[in-house]
Amino acid sequence: MNVFISYSQKDKKYADLISEKLKSNGHDVWYDDWKLRAGDNLINKLEEGLRSADAIIIIVSEHSLQSKWVMQEYTAIAFSEISKKRQRIIPVLVDQSTVPQYLSRYVYVDLTLDISLGIQRILKALAEDERDEDQEPTKIKRSYDKTYQSLAKALQAGKLTLICGAGVSIGAGIPSWNSLLLRLLESMMVKISNDHSISLKDVSVDEFQRRLGSSSLMIGKYLRSNLGKDFLLELRVSLYRSNPTSCELIDAIVELARPQRNGKPLDSIITFNFDGLIEENLATSNIKHKSVSAEGLRSNPAELPVYHVHGFLPRKGRITRETEIVFSEDSYHTQFIDPFSWSNLIQLNKLSQNNCLLIGLSLTDPNLRRLLDVSNRKDPSNNLNHYIIKKTPDFTNSTKTIDKMSMLLEEQDANELGLNVIWVDDFDDIPKAVRKIIV
Numbered sequence: 001m002n003v004f005i006s007y008s009q010k011d012k013k014y015a016d017l018i019s020e021k022l023k024s025n026g027h028d029v030w031y032d033d034w035k036l037r038a039g040d041n042l043i044n045k046l047e048e049g050l051r052s053a054d055a056i057i058i059i060v061s062e063h064s065l066q067s068k069w070v071m072q073e074y075t076a077i078a079f080s081e082i083s084k085k086r087q088r089i090i091p092v093l094v095d096q097s098t099v100p101q102y103l104s105r106y107v108y109v110d111l112t113l114d115i116s117l118g119i120q121r122i123l124k125a126l127a128e129d130e131r132d133e134d135q136e137p138t139k140i141k142r143s144y145d146k147t148y149q150s151l152a153k154a155l156q157a158g159k160l161t162l163i164c165g166a167g168v169s170i171g172a173g174i175p176s177w178n179s180l181l182l183r184l185l186e187s188m189m190v191k192i193s194n195d196h197s198i199s200l201k202d203v204s205v206d207e208f209q210r211r212l213g214s215s216s217l218m219i220g221k222y223l224r225s226n227l228g229k230d231f232l233l234e235l236r237v238s239l240y241r242s243n244p245t246s247c248e249l250i251d252a253i254v255e256l257a258r259p260q261r262n263g264k265p266l267d268s269i270i271t272f273n274f275d276g277l278i279e280e281n282l283a284t285s286n287i288k289h290k291s292v293s294a295e296g297l298r299s300n301p302a303e304l305p306v307y308h309v310h311g312f313l314p315r316k317g318r319i320t321r322e323t324e325i326v327f328s329e330d331s332y333h334t335q336f337i338d339p340f341s342w343s344n345l346i347q348l349n350k351l352s353q354n355n356c357l358l359i360g361l362s363l364t365d366p367n368l369r370r371l372l373d374v375s376n377r378k379d380p381s382n383n384l385n386h387y388i389i390k391k392t393p394d395f396t397n398s399t400k401t402i403d404k405m406s407m408l409l410e411e412q413d414a415n416e417l418g419l420n421v422i423w424v425d426d427f428d429d430i431p432k433a434v435r436k437i438i439v
Contacts, residue, residue, distance in 0.1 A: 001126055002028045006074070007059035008067045014059055014094050014111070021119050027126065055088035055126055058103060061095045065384070074103070090125055092118070098146075098384045100415050144422055144433075147387060151437045154355035155256070158264025160437075161350040162253060164271040164278070167360025167427075173244030174275050183238040184223045191227060220328035232323055236313045239275050246281050249359070252431035254281045256438055257289075257304055263439070267354055269306045270347060272365070274325060276314040279306055294322065295342035309343035336367045344371060351375035351386065351418075357437075358388040358419065359430065369417060376418030384420040389430050392423045 003022055007015040019029040030053060064070040091099055091108035099108055107125070111118035154160040170176055175183060224231050259265040269278060282289045282304065290299035293312035299305035311325035326332055335341055347368070350356060352375050363369060372386075379385070393407050407423075414421050424430055 001054045002030060003055045003057060003126065004030045004053040005057045005059065006070065008061060008063040008070050010063035011059050011061050011094060014061075014092075017115070018057065018059075018092070018119060018122065021123070022126075025123055055090065057122065058089065058091045060091050060093050060097060060099050060103065060108070062097045065097055065100075074100070090122060092122065098420055100384075100411065100420070144436075147420065147422060148433075148436045151355060151357060151387065152439045155266060155437055156260065156263030156439065158267050159354045161267050161354045161356045162256070162269045163347075163350075163356050163358045163361065164253070164269060164273065165359065165361035166273060167430075168249055168253070168271070169244070169247075169273050169275050169277050170360075171247035171249055171427075172277055173242040173247075174239060174273070174277065175242075180235075180238055181219055181223070183241065184227070184234060185219070187230075187234045187238070188223055188226045191230070218329050221330060224328045232313065232319045232325065235274070235325065235327070236315075236319065239313060240315050244275070244277060246277065248428070248431040249434070250277055250281050252434040253278060253359075254285050254287065256434055257282060257287055258285065259287075260439070266304060268350060269304065270350060270356075271306060271308055272310045272361075272368075274308070274311055274313045276312065280315070282306075292346075294324065307343070307346050309347060332367070336370075347371045348375060352378065356386040357434075358386070359434070361388065363388070363414065363417070363419075372417040372419065376416075379418065384415060384418060386419050387422055388414055388419045389422045389424060389433055390414075391427055391430075392425055 005015050005019060022029050058074065064074075089103075089106050091103045091106055093099055093108055093110045093112060095112060109118050109121045109125070151160060166174075166177060227234055253269070257266045257269070271278065276291065279289060279291055288303045289306055290297075290303040291306050291308060291312055291314070292299060293308040309326075311323065311327070313319070313323070313325065324331070326335055335343060338344065344367075348371055351371060361368070390410065411421050422433055424433055
């Protein structure tokens with residue numbers, strides 16, 4: 001069998017060892033002859049290799065994960081597998097690095113415990129392929145046992161931070177971003193009509209939003225300007241209009257935040273949401289906490305800090321002049337361009353010092369992406385110490401190449417930001433995933 005080995009030059013000793021064993025068992029091995037020049041099309045070059053390669057061994061290590069060249073090679077291999085439905089891909093782990101999730105869907109071989117036994121497993125996998133070339137090899141369901149163990153270990157050490165997005169509160173009845181904008185647009189239109197005798201009864205809010213374009217931050221700027229001093233009050237009314245209380249995901253977060261008997265408490269929660277549902281439910285469970293939404297606010301060691309990095313509007317209480325909400329284009333730009341803003345420093349500190357779990361986030365926020373990228377660049381190990389929970393695309397047809405490609409690209413995008421992806425089949429599975437961290 002013709003076998004191609006993908007590896008970092010720093011892992012050449014493993015490639016040499018595997019190659020020697022494969023050759024002694026009658027396999028043709030190709031790993032030093034395939035060279036790419038700058039500007040070569042990786043996919044095309046790989047297609048050339050695959051015409052003669054029957055199997056691909058991918059050596060996964062700290063070195064390979066740090067190498068952009070090798071990661072591009074991984075991408076080319078994964079795309080070729082998607083397009084040609086080739087299944088003879090064997091990831092081989094040679095250190096304590098985390099196997100990228102788009103590779104862990106294959107049964108991978110771990111050489112860290114016993115190199116000889118690991119190589120025997122590689123030979124066995126290749127022999128099984130030779131016996132039945134047309135049959136897809138057995139694939140295992142993605143296992144996140146090691147992931148949950150790592151997160152549980154971080155929790156017990158008091159080094160786990162949750163980073164929460166809109167998806168956390170929506171299940172409890174907090175409106176989505178677009179729904180919130182529409183509610184505020186309605187309030188603004190009523191205010192304009194009352195103050196200026198403009199008849200808007202025939203004007204559709206959807207049409208108004210369409211004419212403004214797709215920039216929700218730009219719409220936010222108009223809303224803030226036209227609602228004036230009533231803006232924050234109207235925003236709070238819109239947030240809590242349906243009297244939201246809790247949901248399974250918030251309940252799971254509260255359980256995770258409850259101090260553990262044999263470990264330290266959750267280090268912190270960072271939320272991009274304005275609402276106070278997490279705090280309300282922490283209070284109901286008698287968990288000491290402190291809402292932090294501005295520079296100068298501090299929590300004491302006995303309190304769980306909940307950082308509202310885009311501002312905080314609790315359900316009750318006076319709205320002060322100092323209340324700041326990152327809602328419009330100008331306020332977002334202010335936060336984006338100020339590297340020393342308290343919110344940016346908090347996020348960078350937690351990303352640099354802790355293991356972080358991102359929940360209910362889509363990774364489209366450019367400021368968050370920038371902070372993740374900065375933190376990842378400063379981490380020499382590139383061990384993907386942070387995690388994000390995402391819903392698996394709905395594969396109604398297993399031959400839908402575009403869906404598989406989208407999933408692969410999402411994983412690789414997350415990996416490049418220092419995140420490993422925990423895929424769940426349904427949004428209802430996210431609370432279950434959070435609870436698996438609790439020991």
